Amino acid sequence: MFTEYDLIPISALQHFAFCERQCGLIHLEGAWAENRLTVEGKQLHERADSDETEVRGDLRIARGLRIRSLKHGLVGRADVVEFYRDEAPGAVELEGVDGRWRPIPIEYKRGRVKFNSIDEVQICAQALCLEEMLGSVIEGGFLFYGKTRRRHPVTFSPTLRHATTDCVERIRVAMASGKTPHARYQKKCDRCSLYELCLPKAIEQSQQVREYLDRSVQDQPPHDPG
Ligand code: SF4
Structure with missing residues (x-):
């Protein structure tokens, strides 16, 4: 219960x-x-x-x-x-x-x-x-x-x-x-009353940029201090 x-x-x-x-x-x-x-x-x-x-x-x-x-x-x-x-x-x-x-x-x-x-x-x-x-x-x-x-x-x-x-x-x-x-833009977003609060296209783009940066950092060879 x-x-x-x-x-x-x-x-x-x-x-x-x-x-x-x-x-x-x-x-x-x-x-x-x-x-x-x-x-x-x-x-x-x-x-x-x-x-x-x-x-x-x-x-x-x-x-x-x-x-x-x-x-x-x-x-x-x-x-x-x-x-x-x-x-x-x-x-x-x-x-x-x-x-x-x-x-x-x-x-x-x-x-x-x-x-x-x-x-x-x-x-x-x-x-x-x-x-x-x-x-x-x-x-x-x-x-x-x-x-x-x-x-x-x-x-x-x-x-x-x-x-x-x-x-x-x-x-x-x-x-x-x-x-x-996280926001993912889909066709139904155009019917969503929360579109202006959610901003799915903008948020998805910033997420993609962040993921790209994270991947780039991971792909870098380790820094050689010498
Ligand atoms: S606008 Fe945001 S909350 Fe609305 S359907 Fe799209 S992803 Fe979901």
Whole structure:
């Protein structure tokens, strides 16, 4: 079990998958900057982060729910968790509310469905937190994409659960090192909100110069004092 001080923000999973240096800059060095993509993401999350519960008959919609798992060492917020009145296994009791309810997490994403699985890993991390907090098993959830305004179902399979805990472990090791990885310019840097803080092209060039100088010094024959 982890303590409150050891918890990794669920948002770090996205940052780490996008770029390990970006993850280090944000979560080790406290850097942050906005660009068009992050602003669009914020706008999409505005309602989802509103910290309110809406009731529509046998459906309760919790927005901006604070979640955490001491078992997996995670903390964050779930954009939306829908609770459906249900007596089936997996349904849970909610404090101060009659009946049993089946939780389904929904994560909001800008853009459209992507071919990498990091969005699925992120919502699976939310499900791991909710399972621990609610004492239930959550079989699936949805990713809602702002561009298409459609829900994409996600099953929390053993494979996805393993990929999620593996990703969390890799972040934990990277964070424990306390070192932000060096910059390496890649095409995706052009989409990165931290570009102006990271300066990947300039930093990479200075690293190459330093490596060249180090090699030159090593290749020099030993100095003959006589
Ligand atoms: S600019 Fe590139 S190297 Fe720097 S943090 Fe962003 S993605 Fe990573």
